[in-house]
Amino acid sequence: EIVLTQSPATLSLSPGEGATLSCRASQSVSDYLAWYQQIPGQAPRLLIYDASNRATGIPPRFSGSGSGTDFTLTISRLEPEDFAVYYCQQRSTWPATFGPGTKVDIK
Amino acid sequence: EVQLVESGGGLVQPGTSLRLSCTASGFAFEDYGMHWVRQAPGKGLEWVSGISWTSATIAYVDSVKGRFTVSRDNAKNSLYLQMNNLRADDTALYYCAKSDTTVRTLSWFDTWGQGTLVTVSS
Numbered sequence: 001e002i003v004l005t006q007s008p009a010t011l012s013l014s015p016g017e018g019a020t021l022s023c024r025a026s027q028s029v030s031d032y033l034a035w036y037q038q039i040p041g042q043a044p045r046l047l048i049y050d051a052s053n054r055a056t057g058i059p060p061r062f063s064g065s066g067s068g069t070d071f072t073l074t075i076s077r078l079e080p081e082d083f084a085v086y087y088c089q090q091r092s093t094w095p096a097t098f099g100p101g102t103k104v105d106i107k
Numbered sequence: 108e109v110q111l112v113e114s115g116g117g118l119v120q121p122g123t124s125l126r127l128s129c130t131a132s133g134f135a136f137e138d139y140g141m142h143w144v145r146q147a148p149g150k151g152l153e154w155v156s157g158i159s160w161t162s163a164t165i166a167y168v169d170s171v172k173g174r175f176t177v178s179r180d181n182a183k184n185s186l187y188l189q190m191n192n193l194r195a196d197d198t199a200l201y202y203c204a205k206s207d208t209t210v211r212t213l214s215w216f217d218t219w220g221q222g223t224l225v226t227v228s229s
Contacts, residue, residue: 034215038152043221043222046207046215046217055207056217091213093213098153
């Protein structure tokens, strides 16, 4: 099983600031990595797939990069609705696995 | 509108069974792989099981192998999860999720239901 680790666990920022979230895989997943956003009380929402492609309807302030074992989700300027938990997920091999999440909260 | 609606959750005792259902609408259900993903209270996401559009490919996370069975009925646009010998650590919100492509089963999850809560407790 491929283990994903995310850092930091919590990121405290103010609206308008930029955010950089990291995801590291225990072995190469090529570019088979996605990012999801989960707002409390809601289902997760797909943000980024194949490491760097924005899903339908996702604003351009969200961007993803990386390949192999190291990946980054960048939010260029935080909007109030961006304060949430972000998970990475790999589909390189079964079973699909998620990282433990990074919580972005308001400073 | 693409929509997934789960049902069947509830409070059950350890060792008992429960069957979850997920009804899909707004897309060609028979063409897509489908998955169950769970989230224990206050915890992260855990993929549980996936099934291909023809049911030819089925996979489970190790912790549920031999206890859970995933199935689908394409004529009814429905996905199921039969859960037997439930344990306290199966307590979670169970989401139904759709693969983002018809090409492969193990993929991204582009549509999620709102979840159905399973609580296993004596």
